[in-house]
Amino acid sequence: MNKKPFVTHEQLQEIVKKYPTPFHLYDEKGIRENAKAVKEAFAWNPGFREYFAVKATPNPFLMEILQEYDCGMDCSSLTELMLSNALGITGEHIMFSSNDTPAEEFAYANKLGATINLDDITHIEFLEKIIGQLPKTMSLRYNPGGVYQLSNGIMDNPGDSKYGLTKDQLFEAYGILKEKGVERFGLHAFLVSNTVTNDYYPTLARTLFELVVEIKEKLGIKINFINLSGGVGIAYKPEETPNDIRVIGAGVQKVYEEILVPKGLGDVSIYTEMGRFMMGPYGCLVTEAIHEKHTYKEYIGVDACAANLMRPAIYGAYHHITVSGKEHAPEDHKYDVVGSLCENCDKFAIDRMLPEIEKGDLLVIHDTGAHGFSMGYNYNGRLRSAEVLLKEDGSTKLIRRAETPKDYFATFDCFDILKGMDYSL
Numbered sequence: 385m386n387k388k389p390f391v392t393h394e395q396l397q398e399i400v401k402k403y404p405t406p407f408h409l410y411d412e413k414g415i416r417e418n419a420k421a422v423k424e425a426f427a428w429n430p431g432f433r434e435y436f437a438v439k440a441t442p443n444p445f446l447m448e449i450l451q452e453y454d455c456g457m458d459c460s461s462l463t464e465l466m467l468s469n470a471l472g473i474t475g476e477h478i479m480f481s482s483n484d485t486p487a488e489e490f491a492y493a494n495k496l497g498a499t500i501n502l503d504d505i506t507h508i509e510f511l512e513k514i515i516g517q518l519p520k521t522m523s524l525r526y527n528p529g530g531v532y533q534l535s536n537g538i539m540d541n542p543g544d545s546k547y548g549l550t551k552d553q554l555f556e557a558y559g560i561l562k563e564k565g566v567e568r569f570g571l572h573a574f575l576v577s578n579t580v581t582n583d584y585y586p587t588l589a590r591t592l593f594e595l596v597v598e599i600k601e602k603l604g605i606k607i608n609f610i611n612l613s614g615g616v617g618i619a620y621k622p623e624e625t626p627n628d629i630r631v632i633g634a635g636v637q638k639v640y641e642e643i644l645v646p647k648g649l650g651d652v653s654i655y656t657e658m659g660r661f662m663m664g665p666y667g668c669l670v671t672e673a674i675h676e677k678h679t680y681k682e683y684i685g686v687d688a689c690a691a692n693l694m695r696p697a698i699y700g701a702y703h704h705i706t707v708s709g710k711e712h713a714p715e716d717h718k719y720d721v722v723g724s725l726c727e728n729c730d731k732f733a734i735d736r737m738l739p740e741i742e743k744g745d746l747l748v749i750h751d752t753g754a755h756g757f758s759m760g761y762n763y764n765g766r767l768r769s770a771e772v773l774l775k776e777d778g779s780t781k782l783i784r785r786a787e788t789p790k791d792y793f794a795t796f797d798c799f800d801i802l803k804g805m806d807y808s809l
């Protein structure tokens with residue numbers, strides 16, 4: 385089975401003349417079409433907003449594209465907040481869904497007027513000590529505990545996760561917030577990751593909508609927005625059927641009309657915080673085969689490594705690989721496709737059937753647009769790659785330069801020890 389890259393072999397031949405491999409390439413057309421589809425899928429809800437999970441792809445050029453579709457930003461760290469602020473995204477366009485949050489980050493989020501989404505009941509006091517009077521709008525993150533199961537068997541284990549408040553704590557916390565002068569309330573939950581099913585949001589919505597009704601009836605507190613957070617997955621494997629955001633939006637609408645509207649809650653806003661679904665399919669890692677090695681297995685060594693894309697190494701995650709220009713060749717060779725880290729987990733594919741690969745071939749590693757570049761690191765002194773945008777008109781634009789050794793050594797620049805470093809090769 386196959387997956388088609390968004391870039392053709394001919395385009396890629398031109399692009400690599402301009403930008404040396406490896407690099408992450410992003411598809412502006414795909415990003416725009418998808419962002420528009422998300423907006424339309426939830427247009428039935430007048431207060432709807434997608435807050436892009438910045439950690440997925442923290443690139444200002446890509447965030448700027450999403451801004452055009454009225455996306456807000458979901459931040460969870462100081463630098464993510466700074467990035468949003470630099471783009472003029474502030475106030476209610478920032479959702480600060482952090483956990484284990486340092487004091488100065490709460491202070492900065494509050495300064496930007498972000499909506500603060502608390503991960504724990506003790507953070508109410510923590511926050512109050514830092515900023516004094518609580519903001520008028522506050523949100524709480526719910527964790528129902530136990531195992532959360534969808535109808536198709538996909539599940540996750542909220543009971544084992546570090547996030548969110550228990551139900552009892554949630555009820556107590558809303559009461560405390562109200563007492564302390566908070567006027568607008570949000571409810572947030574993120575229970576299952578990378579769900580490849582149209583059922584997750586509607587199922588989660590039912591859980592949260594019923595809870596919102598209970599909060600209204602027991603506490604007399606009206607929840608103003610419900611944040612379904614992330615977790616909407618993408619089809620990494622060619623045999624998977626991609627989620628249909630229109631079906632998902634309509635599924636949430638049905639539950640909304642069934643549960644919230646009859647209780648007089650037909651004006652509650654729906655928020656989402658998708659990262660993977662907004663960017664994942666619209667990025668790929670382009671890398672060149674630089675070695676072939678025949679030992680107990682057949683290896684192809686490429687010029688990218690797990691420092692550029694960590695998901696296969698840490699989760700055993702599948703990323704489809706296309707050998708550019710050999711899209712129609714028989715997949716009759718079994719390879720491990722590996723990077724250069726001194727770690728045996730640095731493999732983009734294990735026992736993968738691919739066309740015969742020759743040195744110099746370009747490999748397209750699919751679906752790296754979210755949690756790809758951003759999880760990068762510098763182990764083994766490997767440097768982070770460039771990011772390149774393939775624009776709608778077919779031209780390209782560098783949207784982040786590759787790291788150089790100078791960047792790698794920059795944190796010694798306050799000392800003299802590397803003063804004489806020779807950067808010439």
Ligand SMILES: *Cc1c(COP(=O)(O)O)cnc(C)c1O
Nearest residue numbers: 437481613614615657658659660
């Ligand atoms: C990571 C994260 C998201 C985005 O998750 P995806 O699965 O990429 O959509 C949203 N909200 C919070 C709080 C997160 O930590």
